[in-house]
Amino acid sequence: MRLARLAPVLITLITLGTAARAFESEAHVIYEAAPGSPVLRILSTTDIEIFEPMLRAFQESNPGTTIDYTVASSTEMMNALMSEGQAFDVALSSAMDLQTKLANDGMARSHVSTATSRLPDWANWRDQVFAFTQEAATLVVSPAAFEGLARPRNRQDLITLLREHPERFRGRIGTYDIRSSGAGYLFATQDARTSEIFWRLMEVMGGLGTHLYCCSAEMISDVASGKLAFAYNALGSYAEPRQAAGEAIEIVMPEDFVTVMHRTALIPASSRSPGLGGAFVDFLLEAAWSGDPPDYYPFATVNPRASDETPSLRPIRIGPGLLVYLDDLKRASFSKAWLDAVVRE
Incomplete structure (x- = not known):
């Protein structure tokens, strides 16, 4: 497997000067498989160094897949998906309210699988927005x-x-x-x-x-x-x-x-490879909600009863209440x- 990196500054200059990708990205990396292999395009607010183990683990399980991972702020993610209709297969964001808005406005695909069916109600909104951290x-x-x-x-x-x-x-x-x-x-x-x-x-x-x-x-x-x-x-x-x-x-x-807050995943309506996007979402959810997360999962274990055990915790619920502000x-x-x-x- 060959890892091809482009410097974040260079990527930013390209994004600003290219009509096909007018939103501003902070970093961009491509994990290449064989030439001509299908490409999974992920847009995320999570830094590459944090999420890289998860990306490599997915590619090891799907060795015929190239992964194109772009990091952007949540605001720029909204510009890319809502204003410009950029074609990404997965959107991962720490801004739960903006993800909810994308789904509410018809900008997300529904996805139902064994992994999504195991989530508690508060972690799955309309089979479109899925929580994978706490x-x-x-x-x-x-x-x-x-x-x-x-x-x-x-x-x-x-x-x-x-x-x-x-x-x-x-x-x-x-x-x-x-x-x-x-x-x-x-x-x-x-x-x-x-x-x-x-x-x-x-x-x-x-x-x-x-x-x-x-x-x-x-x-x-x-x-x-x-x-x-x-x-x-x-x-x-x-x-x-x-x-x-x-x-x-x-x-x-x-x-x-x-x-x-909960980082959430969704499959954008503009996805060109929703099957690949769904496979990655399932891979991510299985790692997050396993109870004993694998080493490549970069966050703490999700505890569905955390707020019951620690009353001071105030989890933000995914749903229309987030659209108020x-x-x-x-x-x-x-x-x-x-x-x-x-x-x-």
């Missing part, structure tokens, strides 16, 4: 930045710390930029629905010069380097392996509530309130 939005902190201070147990503790020690935290706070991050917008809207303390926290963070990011990985890197004291709503699934590898970070799960007027109103609190332009 990932908490956490507080990732720098131990050095909190030296001499108790770790915040909840959002009120965090607000109190920021008010009592503003100079320690000024310019050293990070969170998602909801204007460019679909996952960030999803977390923000869900936090706001859960508790009004979210807005009080955003006001305090905004007053201390919060840095805005597209992705968890970049936030966590800046916490590990000491640039940030903490990152709010960074994915624990990205932070855990880095903490285990010895990076200078700690993960705090707030006791008041922890928003839990995608309404243009609702989105504009929420975004303005968030910008007024956090950015203060």
Whole structure:
């Protein structure tokens, strides 16, 4: 098997300059099989280095299949699939609301199989959107930045710390930029629905010069380097392996509530090889929901009873409720309130 890589910068330049693929991608890799073999085209928000073991395992089980894997933000994924009708066979995204919108608007194919039939109701929406992870939005902190201070147990503790020690935290706070991050917008809207303390926290963070990011990985890197004291709503699934590898970070799960998102998979209506897409979705779901996931599955085991065992967990449910904040007027109103609190332009 030969792995052909193109540099992300080169791919971005090509996407911007090519009418056939006008959306912006962040990275692109091709896992080649024999010349002329069928091609499985995957569009994903998950970084290549995280998902590569899964891709290689699928190709080992399907050695006659070439895999074309493109990484893009959830916003660019929507541009590709909804605005441009790009032909991908699988879409994998951390933005559950945008995946739900694609399915709701007729942009996803139905897929029924043994693997999909085993999913609980909350993990399968209309046989079109399928959950394959369970990932908490956490507080990732720098131990050095909190030296001499108790770790915040909840959002009120965090607000109190920021008010009592503003100079320690000024310019050293990070969170998602909801204007460019679909996952960030999803977390923000869900936090706001859960508790009004979210807005009080955003006001305090905004007053201390919060840095805005597209992705968890970049936030966590800046916490590990000491640039940030903490990152709010960074994915624990990205932070855990880095903490285990010895990076200078700690993960705090707030006791008041922890928003839990699910990465989801769907087969776009524009797919040219829906059979291949379905085969990959089944392969992914079988790994995720096996109870004892194989080594190539890159995320923590999905636990269907997690919220029963840990009441502070607030899983986001796939379904039409996620479409509320995608309404243009609702989105504009929420975004303005968030910008007024956090950015203060």
